[in-house]
Amino acid sequence: MKGLRIYFTIILAFLCLQGTTAQNNDFHFHGTLTTWGDTLVVMQPMHPEYADTIIRHNGTFDFLLPIKTSTLVDIVSLSALRNINHEQIERFLAVPGETLDYKEGHLAGSSFYQVYEQTLNHVIRDKDKPVTRESIIDYALAHADSENAVIALSEWRTNYLLTSDEMEETYKKLSPDIQQGRLKEFFYDLVQWKRDFENKVQEAQQTESGIVNQSAPDFALPDTNGRIHRLSDYRGKYILLDFWGTWCGACVKDLPRLKQYATQYQDRMMVIGVACNDKTDSWKQCIDKHELSWLNLIQPKDGKTTQQYGVLQFPTKILITPEGKVINAPRGHGIYEFIDKLFGQKGNL
Secondary structure (H helix, E strand, O other), X not given: OHHHHHOOOOOOOXXXXXXXXXXXXXXXXXXXXXXXXXXXXXXXXXXOOOEEEEEOEOOEEEEEEXXXXXXXEEEEEHHHHOOOOOOOEEEXXXXXXXXXXXXXXXXXXXXXXXXXXXXXXXXOOOOOOOOOHHHHHHHHHHOOOOXXXXXXXXXXXXXXXXXXXXXXXXXXXXXXXXXXXXXXXXXXXXXXXXXXXXXXXXXXXXXXXXXXXXXXXXXXXXXXXOOEXXXXXXXXXXXXXXXXXXXXXXXXXXXXXXXHHHHXXXXXXXXXXXXXXXXXXXXXXXXXXHOOOOEEEEOOOOOOHHHHOOOOOOXXXXXXXXXXXXXXXXXXXXXXXXXXXXXXXXXXX
């Protein structure tokens, strides 16, 4: 789910459509989620401006989603949105005119979702057959006359293993009826969505390699009181930049370890937190709740700091020398071992 959590945007307005009359293009969604709470949030990751809510009654829910073409849909519990239970997130393909009966992770309902469940069982849930790039492509080609193939190529738990080019090349080998079928528009939208992300990754990697051993790009960002701080004002110590967000479960989970390192090496290293894609109130509450004593800054929505540093995933940590140069160091959890070696510690944390 990790890769999946890297893409969620928390939508501000939730509109309730309870009582909507079914139309031919409606996607009918009902089922049971006994442990997810009474309110579920529905989002379309390829169309982040959309958000809606489902209210469960007696453990079940029933919802109509008016859509013109097939699209990816996320259902998220309020606990997951609040970074309490990160497992209460699910993503699937919604198709106009079809009915999904969803029960604790298993799909039933109309014939399409019976095919969907069949695909998941063969491609993902078979413990004796690990999911690989080759296994996905082989399955798709073996089911070239069925929508099983498109499901296998587009399923979020599999397509991260494929490049956009591999997805498209495999799709072109399916039968003409499937290629020109009702999932065509969705599939090519998904390929383009994935290709755009791949381009962003490539740009971020180029930026990352371009600033290593160079002067760290300067920035000016506000703290919790609105005071502006420039990175260039803090020289003389190593600086660990932590790009994070309160909406990011992995970021929040990492805070205790970051606190330990900030304390252990406080004489030699300064931590600067840069919150991204965050709401000010949530950010301040998180700082207070977790007692984050280092310098906490926030990037505005139109800020360019993440772009300057080639930050695409969260959390990302960047280490800077006392002279202000970016060190060639891991940007993920490996940064901690790197810091221990840099400061001559064995790392007992």
